[in-house]
Ligand SMILES: [Zn+2]
């Protein structure tokens with residue numbers, strides 16, 4: 001890909017040739033004709049945001065949710081664990097444990113709609129990145145995780161630092177994080193589900209749907225599945241939930257599956273912004289195009305058999321053989 005440097009969303013000091021660019025009537029910057037230079041650029045595969053390759057290594061912030069680079073004209077919000085969030089993702093971000101409970105209920109209803117009700121009361125806690133990493137180390141049986149873990153399904157008794165109250169925004173920084181130690185006690189095989197705070201509702205929900213599936217598998221006695229099968233089927237559920245949310249369109253309701261369209265008319269938060277719809281498509285795209293073996297290949301294999309045999313038969317086959325049906 002070659003293009004004039006002018007299209008870079010960051011077009012400023014990092015773009016070394018910026019000073020040589022002139023502004024045309026078209027309101028686009030172009031390299032003067034006497035400089036016969038073409039410059040390489042990269043394009044984000046989903047957002048189509050164009051930027052100089054150098055921004056991938058020069059510390060240009062990216063939104064931890066949508067991955068878009070911070071453009072010159074806007075400033076992202078800095079979360080207290082170092083993550084950056086764009087203002088559009090911040091718009092629907094779930095910030096504390098309480099705020100997440102209605103979404104948790106929606107995910108529980110979603111599982112019920114699939115005839116996969118989780119009977120046990122599993123606490124759901126929103127946590128900071130550090131608390132999530134510590135909890136992960138406290139687990140005896142190591143599940144496999146993405147390089148950047150955003151959710152966990154715990155089975156050990158441990159104490160977790162949970163986010164009690166929505167943090168305050170000061171300028172572009174999140175301040176005054178109120179956390180509280182929460183002691184997990186074992187009532188069943190699963191002691192808690194932890195989710196990273198500060199992510200948009202749709203992403204939080206899909207991570208939750210994923211972790212709920214780990215809990216479901218654990219509670220239903222599915223043991224020692226290979227990572228690609230377990231993570232793959234968890235991603236299938238996350239993907240199903242996102243799809244049902246996209247299908248539900250403007251309202252946020254709980255359609256039972258992607259195929260049996262929306263049945264609920266309970267409008268909760270009114271309309272969904274255009275960006276949120278686009279964000280839903282992005283998370284779906286991200287799941288489908290993941291390059292990792294466990295999450296990516298696992299999802300694609302799981303999704304294929306679920307399309308072919310249905311979720312119920314696929315899960316039954318996994319339970320009996322610990323493999324996917326052919
Ligand atoms: Zn974002």
Ligand SMILES: [Zn+2]
Nearest residue numbers: 210214231234
């Ligand atoms: Zn997982």
